[in-house]
Amino acid sequence: MTPHTNVPPARDLVVVGNGMVGQRLVEAVRERDPERRWRITVLGEESRAAYDRVALTSYLTGTTADELGLVPEGCYDEHCVLHLGDAAQDIDRVARTVTTASGRTVGYDALVLATGSVPFVPPVPGAGADGCFVYRTLDDLDKIRERAGRVGSGVVVGGGLLGLEAANALHSLGADTTVVEFAPRLMPAQVDQGGGEVLRRRIEGLGLTVRVATATERLEPLDDGGLRMVFADGDVLDTGMVVFSAGIRPRDGLARAAGLELGPRGGVAVDSGCRTSDPAVWAVGECAVVDGSGYGLVAPGYEMAEVVADRLLGGSATFGESDTSTKLKLLGVDVASFGDAHAATPDALEVVYADPVGGVYKKLVVTDDASQLLGGVLVGDASAYAALRTMVGEPLTDTPEQLLTAGPQVSGLDDAAQVCSCQNVTAGTIRAAIHDEACHDVAAVKGCTRAGTTCGSCVPLIKTLLAQSGAAASNALCEHFELSRAELFDVVRATGLRTFSEIIARHGSGRGCDICKPAVASILASLGTGHILDGEQATLQDTNDRFLANIQRNGTYSVVPRVPGGELTPEALITIGEVARDFGLYSKITGGQRIDLFGARVEQLPAIWRRLVDAGLESGHAYGKAxxxxxxxxxxxxxxxxxxxxxxxxxxxxxxxxxxxxxxxxxxxxxxxxxxxxxxxxxxxxxxxxxxxxxxxxxxxxxxxxxxxxxxxxxxxxxxxxxxxxxxxxxxxxxxxxxxxxxxxxxxxxxxxxxxxxxxxxxxxxxxxxxxxxxxxxxxxxxxxYTDEWAAVLDDEEKLKRFVSFVNAPGTPDPSIRFVTERGQIRPTAADDDTAAPVTVAGPTLEVVRR
Amino acid sequence: MTSGTVTAPARTWTAVCGYDDLVPESGAPALVGTDQVAVFRTHDGAVYALSNHDPFSTASVLSRGIVGSRDGVPTVASPMHKQVFDLRTGACLDDPEVRVTVYPVRVRAGRVEVGSA
Missing domain, CATH: 3.30.413.10 (Sulfite Reductase Hemoprotein, domain 1)
Structure with a gap:
């Protein structure tokens, strides 16, 4: 196989599965292996490269498949190859090869199974019928979307975390949605009865139907193409589609066929180093069972990927007891559980805060002397989740009541405290990024540390760390105002101050600038303080608003009349054409379904507007932040x-x-x-x-x-x-x-x-x-x-006075404005224009006729 | 050229507009000989004159910029790409290499007069 040379030859690593964890493994190996000691081949069953399955539901509300993609640019090349749409079918552990569905055979020195899981479909008669779906891949979602568009209703079997995600998806697709859960409450694995009850009420409040403690007995096809569900208590429910989302089962078929040891309830058995019963084969993520435990979350999967990457490169990392904390936004309702959420620790005490009216339920689990936080459940308001989670196992600094009502203080967050559990990033790492890498906002911290990039629940904590470090960018508008724009808006609205001079005298300093003046002008305009060029307001406006037109590179302006909805009568179209012709303007169709007329000099603007306004056209506000x-x-x-x-x-x-x-x-x-x-x-x-x-x-x-x-x-x-x-x-x-x-x-x-x-x-x-x-x-x-800003200027001699080329020579065009002709229209001269080209000084000298 | 008043043998003054024609905290374009000049009136009533030529965009537009202050210095920001200039010296505060011409300017009998640079 590999040739014998003095240089250690590259060895072959084959990764089966290109889900989130499989992808993470590849990245982790590549990061640790700059000499390319491993040549990597990845076999993916899906036609798409790894994508963010945690955010799967967002695919139905606008996120594209590309946006969900997780593969960084440059990840795959000739030494690290990704084969998509070609599932691994067989492992020959003696020959150390993997054979795929297309017949490809790949040899390996090390093999990593990252095959993930399959949705569990309960063994209910009729569950395979047309109209039954699972919720796992983008392809599943495409099928669900297609069906939901045709039928008006759907049932999700499973009221756990994945079931509610699926219900959210059906609901967002406009289907009349019912959730059927076998257990006596929603999310039985994460929340207790009280939390489940609050969750049920919140979800029913959104218009979904929830049936708990309900077993499905069978499904029957209906004549109209729909399905009838028959429940154990004899009730029936007719629906357009059924989505099974009642948990997952590890995909261990390949391992089973290859004779690898499995867990007692399935899954590929691995040791704390994530190695299977065959030392050349490893397993990570949802298909793996570490010392008897399986994990359905991405964070433990990522940790396993890091362990295997470390071991492949000679390390001895082990997979510890993983944090199974969860925070989710299900149907707009925050749900979080962390640590010992079910108070399984001997003598643990539960402190509960419940507000059934507000739909909030919070529970903390503490040691019997209330000295240590063990875990908790948050439903309806999980704002304290990220901070509380870092405090598990730490001595309590406040009473449990204070923690429940006021939330925790994060100032004393230890450097070792884990802020982002998905990517395993500590407070110390984030602080280092802020100080040493000059990360001054959340985006920079995300880019530098990966914290907050998976589920995002720790972003508020990152913001707090930024604020505490003093590195967070001030939200002051500029050197003249300490206030942010939103604060300034409130101040102006509440105080009734209506001039910039008063506002800066009371709430700012200096005489303003090109940042705060247009901002104040915009605030005043939003509050409806008359024409934007009235009095002092005129001096606050950026040039576009000041001249009610868009400045171009040579100091001329473009003029865009409003064409509501892009609908234009022939007469209006002719008027616009005549104006363009008579004033020698360059005309171009805009992306917003209107017509832009370029090359107007300041002193031409009122005459152009006159013609447009007389024809019934008005300002299109192309110049405004509007x-x-x-x-x-x-x-x-x-x-x-x-x-x-x-x-x-x-x-x-x-x-x-x-x-x-x-x-x-x-x-x-x-x-x-x-x-x-x-x-x-x-x-x-x-x-x-x-x-x-x-x-x-x-x-x-x-x-x-x-x-x-x-x-x-x-x-x-x-x-x-x-x-x-x-x-x-x-x-x-x-x-x-x-x-x-x-x-x-x-x-x-x-x-x-x-x-x-x-x-x-x-x-x-x-x-x-x-x-x-x-x-x-x-x-x-x-x-x-509302009034037309152009017409108002035409009616006001004072305002018209400002539309001159020179105050002492109002009729003289700016001699520095020059055009050449291109494709039958004008354009500004450019530095490299042939000096012999026909040059028009200050636009064509056509007689402008008033009509 | 419009009316000029000679007050010193070396310098020609050109009256460009009435002082009251200048809106406080804004600029106005004027033609002085063949020079395009931007004349400014600040909040405190002072008058300044710079070349109207924006050295960054090469368009004659500085008179249309927003007048304000930076660290107490009276300024105008180019309406094209927002570089800020010191009204007193013509120095660009965002690029020490760049400076625009300053013109002498005064108010006589309610008229704003610009001197040759």
């Missing part, structure tokens, strides 16, 4: 696939929010069916028609960091949709940072509150902050006070 466009398809009016009138809705929304000043630009889109021709999910506010109404998506973005918008609410009536968009936009206007798009805002809300989307739900739907009435009224004031 609503830009609401893009739409033609919808059901013309399109044979459309199910709703997307164009009318887009025009209504664009007209409603036009001119609304915000921390950054706002883009929206409305699609008339699921084909999504308006690309609404790349917008801040996306609306997609369904058979029953509209689905609302928030936080999409194109640009530098593309992000698909998240589904916020389904099957809304038009009235309800408008209410939610009203609140969403006004809440964004009030609370976002300067120049923070909704995508980043939503992620920041998530970092602060655990789950940005769920938080928005609580604020905008449940009205937890009791501000909805105020938000609604603010939008009404905006709608009622």
């Amino acid at each position: 609503l830009r466009t609401v893009k739409s398809c033609v919808g059901s009016t013309w399109c044979r696939y459309g199910v709703q009138d997307s164009t009318s809705l887009a025009i209504m929304l664009e007209t409603r929010y036009r001119g609304l000043r915000a921390p950054h630009k706002i883009k929206a889109g409305v699609s008339g069916c699921a084909r999504e021709c308006a690309e609404a999910r790349s917008k801040d506010v996306g609306v997609i028609a369904t058979e029953n109404g509209w689905n609302l998506y928030v936080g999409g973005n194109g640009g530098f960091r593309p992000r698909h918008a998240d589904l916020f609410a389904s099957d809304l009536t038009t009235d309800r949709l408008v209410v939610l968009v009203d609140r969403l936009l006004m809440f964004y206007v009030r609370t976002a940072d300067r120049l923070q798009r909704t995508a980043a805002w939503l992620e920041a809300l998530g970092d602060e509150h655990g789950d940005g989307l769920a938080y928005l739900h609580r604020v905008l739907v449940d009205d937890d902050l009791t501000i909805c009435a105020d938000l609604d009224a603010a939008v009404q004031r905006h709608v009622g006070s």
